[in-house]
Amino acid sequence: ELKVEQNPLFLSMQEGKNYTIYCNYSTTSDRLYWYRQDPGKSLESLFVLLSNGAVKQEGRLMASLDTKARLSTLHITAAVHDLSATYFCAVDPLGGSEKLVFGKGTKLTVNP
Amino acid sequence: IAGITQAPTSQILAAGRRMTLRCTQDMRHNAMYWYRQDLGLGLRLIHYSNTAGTTGKGEVPDGYSVSRANTDDFPLTLASAVPSQTSVYFCASSDSQGQGYYGYTFGSGTRLTVV
Numbered sequence: 420e421l422k423v424e425q426n427p428l429f430l431s432m433q434e435g436k437n438y439t440i441y442c443n444y445s446t447t448s449d450r451l452y453w454y455r456q457d458p459g460k461s462l463e464s465l466f467v468l469l470s471n472g473a474v475k476q477e478g479r480l481m482a483s484l485d486t487k488a489r490l491s492t493l494h495i496t497a498a499v500h501d502l503s504a505t506y507f508c509a510v511d512p513l514g515g516s517e518k519l520v521f522g523k524g525t526k527l528t529v530n531p
Numbered sequence: 532i533a534g535i536t537q538a539p540t541s542q543i544l545a546a547g548r549r550m551t552l553r554c555t556q557d558m559r560h561n562a563m564y565w566y567r568q569d570l571g572l573g574l575r576l577i578h579y580s581n582t583a584g585t586t587g588k589g590e591v592p593d594g595y596s597v598s599r600a601n602t603d604d605f606p607l608t609l610a611s612a613v614p615s616q617t618s619v620y621f622c623a624s625s626d627s628q629g630q631g632y633y634g635y636t637f638g639s640g641t642r643l644t645v646v
Contacts, residue, residue: 452634461621462574462637469632507573509634517562517627518589519635523573 421446421512425522433530435497440525442491442508450511451491452519453482455504462507466493498529534558535638537622543644544612552607552641554622562627563605564589564635565597567618574621580605581627612645619643 422445432438442451450469454462466475468484468491475482479502481494491508505526509519538553556563561582566574566589576589580599594616596608605624609616619642623635 450632454634461639462635464634464636467632467634509574511632517625517632517635518564518576518579520576521566521574523571 421448421510421520423508423510423520423522425506425508425525427525428523429526429528431528431530432495432498434499437497438495440493440495440506440527442493442510442522444489444491444510444520446512447486447489448510448512449484449486451484452509452511453491453493454507454509456507456524457504465506495527498527500529500531503527503529534636535622535624537620537638537641539641540639541642541644543646544609546613546645547611550609550612550643552609552620552622552643554605554607554638555603556605556622556624556636557603558624558626558636559602560624560626560636561602562625563599564623564625565595565605565607566621566623567591568621568640569618577607577620612643614645617643617645 424443453465456462466482471486473484479496484491505524507524509521535556564579565577568574578597580586583602622638
């Protein structure tokens with residue numbers, strides 16, 4: 420059974436600082452997704468990582484995938500308040516089934 | 532309609548009552564899913580459908596049923612609601628038969644409270 424673990428689950432950081440959210444998963448997969456959820460809202464797709472070594476960047480967020488280590492990271496550079504949200508990683512366990520298994524989410528709060 | 536529409540947005544339901552959550556997509560995606568989101572537990576898959584006419588059970592299917600009569604609609608039914616089914620329910624779809632892999636498109640969610 421695939422397990423997806425995110426850490427930290429809660430992250431409070433100051434504006435301008437850098438930090439990394441980690442997503443570990445327990446079985447082989449080469450498809451990993453990152454989503455953002457604002458309070459009371461739906462989930463919005465951020466990144467799709469489809470191969471070992473994949474790196475995607477959008478603004479102050481950069482995501483990477485290491486399939487050998489079964490690890491993805493979401494790096495935040497020079498955080499701003501607008502990045503405050505809950506971030507989820509999700510793994511496709513069979514490399515194509517698309518029945519995604521989600522981590523529990525990381526609630527990020529960026530303080531002025 | 533653009534994307535996925537869920538209805539109702541929220542509902543308070545008496546325990547023991549039957550309830551159907553509606554989900555409609557206009558993207559012609561072949562696959563559709565129902566997840567529930569609970570604080571501290573993330574999103575858990577209830578049921579899925581890879582294509583019209585087929586359905587499958589996810590991680591937490593007990594107490595729920597689904598049908599997929601056509602490509603666009605994927606209703607979720609609670610036959611006899613219990614308080615533990617209080618949750619936020621998200622419908623999602625994906626084009627798993629296409630050339631690319633884009634993950635899910637999510638609906639806006641239904642907040643259900645069973646009292």
